[in-house]
């Protein structure tokens with residue numbers, strides 16, 4: 539399946555975070571890799587997006603938008619560090 543790089547997630551995630559999310563760093567809960575979100579692999583469809591770890595391919599974040607609500611699932615990250 540084709541994917542975009544994590545930079546493409548900036549538009550949707552900027553609706554939630556008032557900072558540049560692509561420069562944020564996160565730790566993959568599966569393999570422990572620490573990378574900036576921009577290096578993740580982004581898969582999108584009509585329902586939302588899935589970010590996968592560039593190292594192990596596990597899901598690190600999911601976002602769906604429905605009825606003017608954005609639902610984020612970040613359980614694939616041990617932590618997310620944002621520059622403020």
Ligand SMILES: [Zn+2]
Nearest residue numbers: 566569591594
């Ligand atoms: Zn990983």
